Amino acid sequence: MIFIKKIFLFFKRESKLFFRNVVDLFSNILFFFLSIFIFVFALGADEQLLKSIGLGIIWSLLLLSSTLSLRKFYEEDFNSGVLVIIHMRGISYELLVFLKILSHFLFVQMPFLISIPVASLLFNLPTSEVYNLMFTFIIGSLILSCLSSMSASMNLLNKANYSIGGIVVMLFSIPVIIFSVGINEVGSDYKSLINILLGLALIFLGISPWVSAAFIKLALRNK
Amino acid sequence: MFGFLINPSKFNKFVDIILKPLIFTSSIILIAGLILVYLSPLDYQQGLTVKIMYIHVPSAWLALLTYSIMTIYSIIGIAFKMPFSFIVNKAVAPIGAVFTLLCLISGSLWGKPMWGTWWVWDARLTSVAILLLIYLIIIFLDKTFENKEVREKTTAIFILIGSVNLPIIKFSVDWWNTLHQPASVSKLSSPSIDISMLRPLLVMTIAFSLIGLIIAILRIKAEILIRKHR
Amino acid sequence: MLLINNLSFFRDENLIFENLNLSLGNGQITQLRGKNGSGKTTFLKVILNLLSSKTGEIFWEGQNINKNIFNFYNQITYIADHNTSSRKLSVLDNINFWKGLSSSNLSNDETLLLLETFNLKKYLNTETMYLSSGEIKKLELLRLILEQKKIWILDEPYNHLDDSSIEILNQTFVDHTNNDGIILFASHYNPAVNDLEILEFS
Numbered sequence: 001m002i003f004i005k006k007i008f009l010f011f012k013r014e015s016k017l018f019f020r021n022v023v024d025l026f027s028n029i030l031f032f033f034l035s036i037f038i039f040v041f042a043l044g045a046d047e048q049l050l051k052s053i054g055l056g057i058i059w060s061l062l063l064l065s066s067t068l069s070l071r072k073f074y075e076e077d078f079n080s081g082v083l084v085i086i087h088m089r090g091i092s093y094e095l096l097v098f099l100k101i102l103s104h105f106l107f108v109q110m111p112f113l114i115s116i117p118v119a120s121l122l123f124n125l126p127t128s129e130v131y132n133l134m135f136t137f138i139i140g141s142l143i144l145s146c147l148s149s150m151s152a153s154m155n156l157l158n159k160a161n162y163s164i165g166g167i168v169v170m171l172f173s174i175p176v177i178i179f180s181v182g183i184n185e186v187g188s189d190y191k192s193l194i195n196i197l198l199g200l201a202l203i204f205l206g207i208s209p210w211v212s213a214a215f216i217k218l219a220l221r222n223k
Numbered sequence: 224m225f226g227f228l229i230n231p232s233k234f235n236k237f238v239d240i241i242l243k244p245l246i247f248t249s250s251i252i253l254i255a256g257l258i259l260v261y262l263s264p265l266d267y268q269q270g271l272t273v274k275i276m277y278i279h280v281p282s283a284w285l286a287l288l289t290y291s292i293m294t295i296y297s298i299i300g301i302a303f304k305m306p307f308s309f310i311v312n313k314a315v316a317p318i319g320a321v322f323t324l325l326c327l328i329s330g331s332l333w334g335k336p337m338w339g340t341w342w343v344w345d346a347r348l349t350s351v352a353i354l355l356l357i358y359l360i361i362i363f364l365d366k367t368f369e370n371k372e373v374r375e376k377t378t379a380i381f382i383l384i385g386s387v388n389l390p391i392i393k394f395s396v397d398w399w400n401t402l403h404q405p406a407s408v409s410k411l412s413s414p415s416i417d418i419s420m421l422r423p424l425l426v427m428t429i430a431f432s433l434i435g436l437i438i439a440i441l442r443i444k445a446e447i448l449i450r451k452h453r
Numbered sequence: 454m455l456l457i458n459n460l461s462f463f464r465d466e467n468l469i470f471e472n473l474n475l476s477l478g479n480g481q482i483t484q485l486r487g488k489n490g491s492g493k494t495t496f497l498k499v500i501l502n503l504l505s506s507k508t509g510e511i512f513w514e515g516q517n518i519n520k521n522i523f524n525f526y527n528q529i530t531y532i533a534d535h536n537t538s539s540r541k542l543s544v545l546d547n548i549n550f551w552k553g554l555s556s557s558n559l560s561n562d563e564t565l566l567l568l569e570t571f572n573l574k575k576y577l578n579t580e581t582m583y584l585s586s587g588e589i590k591k592l593e594l595l596r597l598i599l600e601q602k603k604i605w606i607l608d609e610p611y612n613h614l615d616d617s618s619i620e621i622l623n624q625t626f627v628d629h630t631n632n633d634g635i636i637l638f639a640s641h642y643n644p645a646v647n648d649l650e651i652l653e654f655s
Contacts, residue, residue, distance in 0.1 A: 002556055009553040013539070013546070020541040020580075023366045030359055037353070045344030081535040084503065088526040089554040121331070121341045221504055 006091060007099065014103040024069065025108070029115050032065040036119055047124060054123030055133060056181060061119075062112055062137065063173050066144055067166040069108055073100065073152030074216065083216065093213035097153070101145045101208060109141035129184055136180035139197045140173075146204035147172050153215035157222070175200065231307050231447045238440050245440075249433035256430045259423035272336050276420075279329040281428040282322045285435055286354060287389060289319030293361075294386040297379035309375040310450070312382065313365055314442035318435050320358035327351060346395035350388055357385040454478050455604065455635060460509035462492075462499050469495050473509075475652060477604075479633035482626055484640060487654030493639035494533075494608050496654070500637075501531060501606065530555075530600045533608040536593050540582035544573065544592060547581060548599060555600035567598055571621065587613050594622060597629070605629060607638035619644065 018025075039057050043049060077083050087093055113134060120130040151165030158164065179197050183190045227237035256277075266273035293312050300308030330348065331341050342348065361378055368374035457475040461468070469492045477483055485493040498504045500511060502522055511518045518525040538547040548568075552559060559567075568574040571591050576584055584592065590613040597605055605626075611619055623646050626636055630648075 005556075006554055009550060013542070013550050016542055016546055017539060023363055026359070027363060030356065030363070034356060037349075037356075040344055040349075045349075047340075047343065050344070076539075079535065080537050080539070081533055082537040082539070084533075085531070085537050085551075086554065088501075088529065088531060090523050090527070122344075124340055124342060 003090065006089065007095075010086065010091065010096075010099055011103060014100075015107065018103070018107040024072070025111055028065050028068055028108070029111065031068060032061055032112065032115055033119070035061045035064070036122060040122075050123045051125060054120065054125050055129055055184060058116065058119050058123070058133065059137075059140075059177050059181060062116075062141070063144065063170065063177065065112065066109060066141065067148065067169050069104075070148055070152050070155070070165050070169070073104065073148060074156055075152070078156055078216070078219065084220065093216050094209040097149055097209040097212040097216070098205075101142075101149050101205070104148065105142050105145045109137075109145055112141070113137060132183050132190075133180075136183060136194075136197060139194075139201050140176045140180050142201050143176050143197075143204050144169065144173055146201075146208035149212045150208050150215075153212040153219070156219035157215060229305060229307055231310070234307070235444065235447065238444065242437070242440060245433065245437055249430060249437060252426060252433060253430040256423060256426035259426055263423045264417075264419055269337060272333060275329050275333040277423055277427045279326055279333055280424060281431040282326040282329065283351070284428055285431050286319055286323040286326055286351070287392065288432070289315055289322060289435065290354065290358075290382075290386065290389060293319065293382050294389075297382040300379050301376065301383075306450075309379065310443055310446045311439075312361075312375075312378060314446050315439050316358060316361045316365070318438055318442070320355060320362065322431075322435065323351060323355040323358055327355060347392060350392045350395050354385075354388055354392060357381075357388060361385070454512075454514060455637075456512040457500060458510045458512070460496075460499060460507060460511070462495060462504065462507045464495070470654070473652075477635045477637060479635060480630045481650060482630050482636040482638075482646060482648065483650040483652060484638055484643070485652050485654060486640070486643065489641065491654035493654050497606060497608055497637070497639055501526075501529070528602055529604045529606055530597050530602040531606045532593060532596060532610060534612060536589050537596075538581045538589060538592055541580055543578045543580055544568075544576045544584075545578055547592065548595070551596050551599050555602065557599055557601045559599055559601060564599070567595060571595060571618075587615060587618065590614060591618055594625075597625065603634055605634065605636045605638070607636075607640075609640055610638055611640055611642040611644065 036057065039061070040050065043053075074083070077086075083093075083096070086096055091099075116134050116137060117130060120133065125133075147169045148165075151168040154168065155165040176197070179193050179200070183193050186193060226233035228234070260274055260277045263274065263277075265271060293315055296308035296311045299305055300312070327348075330351075334343070335341050361382060364378045364381060365374060368377065455475075455477040457473065457477075460473045460475075461471045463469065473496065475483070485496060487493050495504065499507050502511075502518065502525075513525045513528070516524075537551075538544075539550075542550075548564060551557075552564070565574060565577075568577065573588060573592060573595075576588070581589060581592065594610065597607075610622065614622065623644050626644075626646060629636060
């Protein structure tokens with residue numbers, strides 16, 4: 001009972017931190033829309049072209065926009081020493097990572113869900129594609145949050161080169177994009193692709209707490 | 224004589240006198256405008272949907288007007304270091320953003336039945352969308368910096384840079400011949416729009432301006448109070 | 454009773470300290486004294502099991518802490534030189550977070566009284582980033598009383614404190630030891646506290 005209270009307390013703190021930093025969220029969304037504009041100007045505004053590639057552009061930009069907030073995953077808590085305190089109060093590092101992934105998913109990725117319909121409007125995507133996009137984004141962004149956690153914890157050990165974390169996320173998100181976008185092309189066989197996506201999500205949800213916690217412990221030891 | 228435009232205390236005094244009459248008049252004008260819109264004729268081609276124009280066009284004009292006001296105050300603020308101008312910038316930016324958003328949404332709703340699409344990347348729509356993004360960035364810049372002087376100066380400079388967008392919006396329909404129709408109301412030639420539609424349009428524009436003005440006044444007063452409190 | 458037996462620690466094949474023995478009983482306050490870099494902080498971190506690859510054992514109330522490390526942690530408040538308060542949250546939010554994590558029974562009135570004693574009550578709803586560094590340090594030290602734990606382990610607690618705050622901290626230490634609390638701290642500042650046990654690091 002006390003343990004569950006502590007978990008709620010942790011979430012309450014994360015949500016408070018999120019709401020105090022709402023500007024960051026809006027900046028991410030602004031970045032997303034600005035990059036859409038850039039793509040449109042770069043490709044030329046041919047309506048048929050945009051309709052056919054819009055889905056891919058939106059997915060790629062969602063991925064890139066979510067790697068913007070990579071730094072804030074663990075860095076501030078690590079530097080302030082709060083990670084150690086939370087650990088000493090009974091929440092293992094693995095559970096901490098899991099909770100952080102969930103709160104990242106809820107507070108950073110889910111707001112993008114609202115931007116997806118608006119972006120689809122800009123590309124005049126057919127409604128079935130929009131539904132597929134939103135559905136696969138819910139699963140895919142969970143995977144992206146797991147990947148972000150792993151690379152952010154890697155970044156704790158290495159203060160010099162920050163882009164390496166983002167690069168790792170991008171690498172492993174390729175299968176996510178392949179399977180998410182593939183749903184639109186496969187027609188009636190989409191259920192198998194969704195299963196693969198769900199499987200990926202569960203795998204990453206399972207291994208990222210251990211991987212991230214290992215990196216965090218290593219970083220704490222070498223602080 | 225125009226001290227209320229420059230000086231916070233003169234502004235407060237002036238505004239305290241005119242606020243209540245202003246609210247009263249603008250309510251009447253708004254109601255009159257809505258009645259005129261209701262009575263205005265249907266377009267022979269578009270039918271009822273043409274009446275979205277009475278919201279779309281005034282909000283577009285007001286979005287541009289607000290930005291122009293911000294530009295002027297930014298120039299004054301940077302050149303003469305007048306704190307009131309930055310107060311106006313901060314207060315008025317969200318109003319402009321809302322008018323731009325209203326313009327885009329009403330335009331989208333109007334476009335779907337007229338042209339069959341919610342959005343098209345034509346010159347005027349794109350530049351108005353960019354105007355919205357510029358407004359949002361202005362609002363963010365204000366929340367980003369903690370140092371007041373840096374915040375105000377940066378925002379003002381950004382407003383000036385963004386003002387390049389205004390002529391682009393205005394003349395985009397002339398420069399690029401795409402979907403939007405060229406301007407029907409201009410000072411230099413007699414309007415090419417029928418008087419029965421022009422009247423409600425002008426009344427709604429005045430109503431929107433007054434409402435925007437009231438909100439701006441309230442926000443400026445609030446901002447003055449906040450600064451005094453600090 | 455905290456018993457530390459034959460503790461040695463290597464880092465990258467460098468010997469940091471060797472065969473250290475320490476026993477800390479109720480009401481005892483111990484200072485680790487030594488120059489910067491002499492290994493005080495490392496010693497504290499090894500005791501707290503934040504660093505591994507040590508030799509030697511640590512016993513709390515007769516039981517090896519490795520058997521149930523969270524049981525041990527649950528008796529400790531650990532304050533290092535960094536501030537675990539979140540800059541963007543208010544003082545009250547931070548306090549409630551610390552209290553909740555430690556399942557503290559301190560009532561709201563007692564908390565407010567505590568804040569008033571330390572001259573922080575006016576900041577109750579201000580975000581922590583607006584406090585001066587000394588005040589943030591004071592806020593951090595409030596954890597000692599807020600969390601209501603028996604063992605206090607501190608690393609350089611006197612940094613950033615002004616004279617009156619040092620006085621208050623010393624008094625807080627004395628009150629805690631009078632209530633059978635155990636205090637272990639590392640500092641290069643030597644406080645004016647009675648019955649101070651000293652372990653020299655060189």
